[in-house]
Amino acid sequence: MKLATWNVNSLKARLPRVLELLDKHGPDVLCLQETKCEREAFPHEALAAAGYHAVEHSAGRWAGVAVAARRDLPLEDVTRGLSGEVAPDEARWVAARVDGLHVASAYVPNGRAVDSAEFGRKLAFLDAMRAAAPALDVLAGDLNVTRADLDVYDPLAFAGSTHVTPEERSRLEGVLQAGLVDAYRELHPDEVGFTWWDYRQGHFHRRMGLRIDYLLVGAAHAPRLRSCGIDRDLRKGPKPSDHAPLLAELA
């Protein structure tokens, strides 16, 4: 079973690259974040032509998430929105049962600044994810938290910023303690695995990134993990997202 997750920063702008990913990797399940489209504008037809179908939770110009799957894998028990989240209309969570697995696609709020109201809402979203985690087999998405300093290109430069604080990191650990395993870190304990790079100043080519996208799998599935990696090639080329997709394979 091939799993993938990608923050596409507009599904409309990124549709050619998403189709490229499907053709190149043929994942069974692809979780998407920042689709940034109205529900009516979701490109179901283009995905169908590529052999996929999808369920989405959309909020127009901001956020938006989806779970896509190979056409022969039904998407059942769809849940839009995360129980306990502060702003359910922001479309940051969609979950479905695929091939017996309960899969969620998550886009955690950015948090803006540590002293902002948005930061408290980010922590609340992470707490709500912890509560939902025990019922999940796969929690994939842009969690907007670096798990450790290894996941930050310059920890000193990020001191005092969001994405690196003990408050955020302890909540991410809480999600893992609820029964999930960080697939990339499980297979690559010491490797840098950035998934996001600022568009500006050539950060991507200077390898100045963050690891903020995750594939978390239920602890019972961890022994089935065969590979997990980031496809940097999809961060290159025409009109890339500022995130690269993260992929994993379960035996």
Place this chain on the structure above:
DNA sequence: ATGGCAGGTCCGACCTGA
């Protein structure tokens, strides 16, 4: 020290992202 890129939308600056 500042802004730098790319997406969206109120089509022209402004907001958001991380």
